[in-house]
Amino acid sequence: MTQARSEICFIAPTDMLARRAAAIIQKRDLSIPVHTAVLEDAAEWARKMMEQGTWIFISRGVTRELIQRTLHTPVVNIPVVASDYIPAIQQVQNVRGPIAFFAYEPPSDELKTICYLMNIQMRHYQFSDTASCRACVQQAAADGAVWGIGGIVSAGYAKEAGLPYVLMESSDIAVSQAIENACQLCELQRENARKQEALQIQLERYQNILNYTHDAIIAVDAQGRVEVTNQVAERLLGPSQAPFIGKPIGQVLPNTHMTAVLRSGTMETDQLMTIGGTLVSTNRVPIIVNDKIQGVVATFQDIKSIQSTERNVRIKLHEKGLLAKYRLSDIVGTSPALLAAKEMAQRFADAPFTVMLYGETGTGKEMFAQSIHNASPRRDGPFVAVNCTALSKSLLESELFGYADSSFTGAKRGGKPGLFEMAHGGTIFLDEIGELPLEFQAQFLRVLQEKEVRRVGGDTVIPVDIRVIGATNRDLMRGVEEGSFRRDLYYRLNVLTVNIPPLRDREDDFLQIADSIYDRIVPDRTQEERQVFRRILEHYRGYAWPGNVRELTNLVERIYLLQKQSLPEEKILDLLSRMTPRDQRPVTTGEAPAGGEELADVERAYIQSALTRNGGNISRTAQELHISRATLYRKLKKG
Template sequence: MSEECHEICFIAPSESLAQRAKKIIRQRELSIPVYTAVLEDAVTLAKDMIQQGTWLFISRGVTRELLEHTTQTTVVKVPVLASDYIPVFEKIQHIQGLIAFFASEPISDELQTICYLLNISMRQYQFSDTTSCRACMQQAVKDGAVWGVGGVVSAQYAQEAGLPYTVTESSDSAIFQAIETACQLCQLQKENTQKQERLQIQLERYQNILNYTHDAIVAVDAQGRVEVTNRVAENMLDQTQKPFIGKPVEQVLPNTHMTAVLHSGVAETDQLMNIDGTLVSTNRVPIIVNDKIQGAVATFQDIKSIQSTERNVRIKLHEKGLLAKYHLSDIVGNSPAIQSAREMAAMFADSSFTVMLYGETGTGKEMFAQGIHNASPRRDGPFVAVNCTALSKSLLESELFGYSDSSFTGAKRGGKPGLFEIAHGGTIFLDEIGELPAEFQAQFLRVLQEKEVRRVGGDTVIPVDIRVIGATNRNLMQRVEEGCFRRDLYYRLNVLAISIPPLRDREDDFLQIAESIYSRIDASATPEARQNFRRIMEHYRGCPWQGNVRELTNLVERVCLLQKRGLSNQKMLEFLGEMTPLESQLQKPEDAAGLPQSSGELAHMERALIQQVLDKNGGNIAQAARELHISRATLYRKLKK
């Protein structure tokens, strides 16, 4: 083994995979060693590489999972795509009898669909190590399997069992994708390491300023000498002591307690202080680096202006929708699928690269986008969310790019900044970006490349500093092949990608999410009501959740409503079986004695349900109609009644 230090190492479970990986690495002129090893041998190899400085590995299948679990390092997966099974299907499609698929993770719905269409009788056997792999092989033979399909680990046990077997190979495209991801992660790590040592003290100081500032700001070094002031602070300090920089803080700001903070290392926040007859609120915060006090920062603001200023700022931000209220810690769930997505989002947050979120409707893509923003260095900047399907083509250009003064009839005097400008210094989240009209894709690509926008009707360019997070429930590459999405824009967007798993692939997460929603809707529920709610939700174990978390939210809201009506669990389950759109929710189930019988009761229940959903959405008619599964016209008609 070479003693040269490599940050990335490729450990291939088969010689075939290793050779193709070496070829791709040579073509890209990368310095990534490739070794062939499986399971425990791979772990031993990885531990030796870690001692030499390797911290990032690339591998496949159960070997990858064992490496990640045993070495506690980052291991990028070489994915097995559905297209990788094409040579396999050519071999097995005419075989009569049970075909056993062996893998370390569940096979995709797409693969199962192909088996169904080809009339292949298949069954999956999932394993995590050599012991469970041998047991799976024995069970497959016992089940009457006539052929096996999987990786190299299960191949040896198939040979022992005398089961004909076909090894599934990862395509060059899958290998290339894994190597690209590993290189991107390595580059991110390098950037962070280079910045950390050089900027640590300065970053800590100014981060505290950003976190605690009101109006006036004073920063001192470890000896209590003034290092930083702003203009407001300079007006507040003793004018006879100019210039202030370098002087002891007690000399320029009598009555200060900053020296006490330097000695104690304990922050003093929301303290009252009298400066020349003006009562101010002050925060005094130590700057601590490597367990050593390196200075302190103090902020001051007139008490009378605090309440009105904060109220006005918050109102304006909420009106414009510029706040990201969710953090990655708010994403509920402990399943491996959601933990992996959450960890990757946290890893990508520190970067300035574009992120693409892929997931079905209702999986929480915007929640992930807000979490990434709040975990990023841009957390104090604006977060602008745009649904590319919500704006008509006629409005899209002016909303995204803004317009200049008198650029068209009805234009606002002085012009209007677009959403790209508003997002300056922060993050712009483009939901359903796959639906972006073709005529705007070239303009959007220019924004990404040049970091500048030109308003509609304007003749000057405006520089913008934004981070883009896109989301889609579509296959963007397929859209590219269909000619609906620009290829260059796709590659510009798809720098860092996160696949958000659907709720049905998240094991028992739906129970934890349901309880969280229930607590938010009915915080005063009794322990007995909560227990009954959990019993109700247990009946939905294994539900496909086609609408994902949105569907689950609707179900929880319905259960809360029925609980308040005093229905038993059995009656609720009978009634919930009939509940889909609003009209069918309020129809009487045929054999549900004790449920609302009269039209008056049904009307009352309908009013309560509509009011609850409207209150939840702040009176937003469009959103309420979507959650009730009715049109806006129908909702308006019911409100009028």
């Protein structure tokens, strides 16, 4: 794909990378200028290029973050994959002592695995800017690092510190991937612009119709007396005042501003007012003939109708991720504690009030939230889930409230609706709500009380019809007492509560849950394998399950992995016992000796062979073993 102009620019940290990138760009017949610079110099060059029409940059590490943060423009990352480190690691493979890895981002699990397998004593130092980079290098030297590996920024400081250093270069594959990603982003933006223009034309046409053919219409003459009303307007105003024609508009509709429009001649659109207890949106348009104001036409529409139209558009634009898939029937278990929680959730589903879900990590709070939504009258509306710990303070406001057009540099044209708006007509689930920053809690409380939001940089309020479900594993009242959680917000949230029991209080539910997990990951199990699986689980009666269902899932995966190696039942129990804290071990035929050497021997050879077959790829290896990536990493580290 050939770029007609320099919408994309490549910023390389080293001359070598710049030459290789230029060769790749030339081979693909792209018009992408390449420049060598880092940090502030790179940001200044990017700023000049933006003045010439560039809006996408390609860079890596702390330079990428600096450009993106200061210029608010997309910066495609040159991915640093684990294989990029292999040439550098090979140079220090035989070096004894700790090797310092300097990077802007945390090390990948693949890189940790490679270092583990190659017996490299890895120490990672993460920095965010020039000052912290210098400090990291000095700290590494003080920690006894014998070699350093990283990018060009830390290379200079390593030289100052007298630390031998290997410069890590991005591979051609990584560079090609970054260029491809930038080109796709550019093309996607063009396609989105075309679609947005077509949608905008359609919406403008629709809005023009709404402006002048709303369900209710009232027209007044130059003296402010009612000249025209339609039947819908008469019903809205109330038949007791009929007939309306000839009456002053102030007598028919006391709170209207139509007389002000008569005086000013200025159109007023999208104004909110209440008529007979109904919230409506009104447009007041002057009738001007021969430069004289001859009257005013006002149109009214029930705000609920407008919101419904807007919600349909939002759902089409944001369909992905707005659906709740779980129902109460999907929550496995028959213990009295669980049934009581499900019954409470079912009762609360029809109520319009806020629901708070309290439960430990891994107890299934989001499953309950989705189930409540699907059992409620809002089941056909969107379900928006927000993890309050996953959003930084800087993103929290714009993501939840959205932002207006041109509210900040780099803002999307036309603005962007926030998650509260996207949840209009449905449910918004705020997981880990106890982690909301204190300074943000007042804004959230206003949304709950006023049922309206104001976009960042906007000057109008947008009514929203949402139901809030919150979840936390914290004691919110303790947070109130400690001053980290607002008391008024606590009482506003704590209307209806559901306490989700931990797995240790759910009797034999763990057996049913384990069966469903086992059936999912081992669909072709034999009857004998299933019987062995159930006998092993019986040894876990009375186990505390501190990690709840997530820990149970890990146990099922471990049992499957050990069964796949054709180990006898007693051996599986023995190995599982060694992976469990001594005070919480299942009941076995005998106390296992201390240490995990046998487990390492059994599992490591099997996992290493799978890694070899899959070329060291963690994802493919985990898929082959039918376990999660996290479980595979834990087994590698323990092995």
